[in-house]
Amino acid sequence: MVCIYCGSGTSVVNSRVQKLSNGVWRRRKCQRCNAIFTSIEKPYYPTSIVISSNRSTVLPFLPEKLFLSVYECLKHRQNPIEDAKHICDTITRKMISSSVDDNEIKNTELRNLVNVTLNRFDRTAAIHYQAFHTNK
Numbered sequence: 001m002v003c004i005y006c007g008s009g010t011s012v013v014n015s016r017v018q019k020l021s022n023g024v025w026r027r028r029k030c031q032r033c034n035a036i037f038t039s040i041e042k043p044y045y046p047t048s049i050v051i052s053s054n055r056s057t058v059l060p061f062l063p064e065k066l067f068l069s070v071y072e073c074l075k076h077r078q079n080p081i082e083d084a085k086h087i088c089d090t091i092t093r094k095m096i097s098s099s100v101d102d103n104e105i106k107n108t109e110l111r112n113l114v115n116v117t118l119n120r121f122d123r124t125a126a127i128h129y130q131a132f133h134t135n136k
């Protein structure tokens with residue numbers, strides 16, 4: 001990875017595995033300007049997991065779309081961004097473990113997974129989610 005400030009090469013000075021979000025956190029130091037910055041390596045889900053529907057459509061799983069959907073339901077909370085981030089990590093972990101055989105999850109299963117996870121965390125958020133995401 002190149003330096004975000006000058007574009008020169010960098011070296012890793014510290015690295016930690018993030019088990020909950022399945023990522024690797026790294027502190028990098030520029031070999032030219034000595035700037036230090038953080039990078040995070042995570043799986044790229046749109047090419048790994050697909051969402052299918054009863055209408056025979058298959059779409060790539062977009063973590064950003066899930067985040068926005070969950071975030072909208074958590075706006076009443078004090079830290080909706082952080083809460084949405086952690087809940088999306090949980091949902092993604094559960095989703096991947098349930099789609100391990102074929103890398104595909106039905107949109108109804110995903111909605112149910114989001115609903116169950118939100119309901120355990122915040123009942124109001126789950127009700128908000130149900131109002132906009134019904135399984136028809």
Ligand SMILES: [Zn+2]
Nearest residue numbers: 003006030033
């Ligand atoms: Zn630099």
